[in-house]
Amino acid sequence: xxxxxxxxxxxxxxxxxxxxxxxxxxxxxxxxxxxxxxxxxxxxxxxxxxxxxxxxxxxxxxxxxxxxxxxxxxxxxx
Numbered sequence: 001x002x003x004x005x006x007x008x009x010x011x012x013x014x015x016x017x018x019x020x021x022x023x024x025x026x027x028x029x030x031x032x033x034x035x036x037x038x039x040x041x042x043x044x045x046x047x048x049x050x051x052x053x054x055x056x057x058x059x060x061x062x063x064x065x066x067x068x069x070x071x072x073x074x075x076x077x078x
Contacts (some may be wrong), residue, residue, distance in 0.1 A: 001050055003072040004059070005065045006037060008044060014066045017040055017059050024056045027077055035071065052076055 005015050018036035022028055033045040033055060048054075053072035059071050 001074045002053075002070045002072060003034065003049075005067050005069045005071060006046055007067045008037065008039060008042070012039060012067060013060065014064050014065050016062060017071060019061045020054070020056060020072075021045065022025060022054055026054060027051070027053050028074070048074060050074060 002051050005017070008015065016038040016039050020035050021033045028034065029050045029051045030049065031047045036043055036045050038044075053076075054073055055073045057072040058072050059065065059069075065071070
């Protein structure tokens with residue numbers, strides 16, 4: 001499952017990726033905080049929508065990305 005830049009409010013068009021909260025390759029559970037996103041109003045921890053193994057995408061910390069941009073992937077555990 002792709003992890004994408006979320007839309008935190010109706011007017012949000014992009015957000016700042018502030019960093020991962022767990023290491024690449026880590027198994028996470030649904031609801032566990034994965035990464036932090038910032039806007040001009042707030043910084044928010046984004047939880048895992050499902051359980052799986054986190055694989056980082058090609059994103060840079062403190063860079064702005066449009067809503068919907070792929071940030072990483074949650075792979076199913078085998």
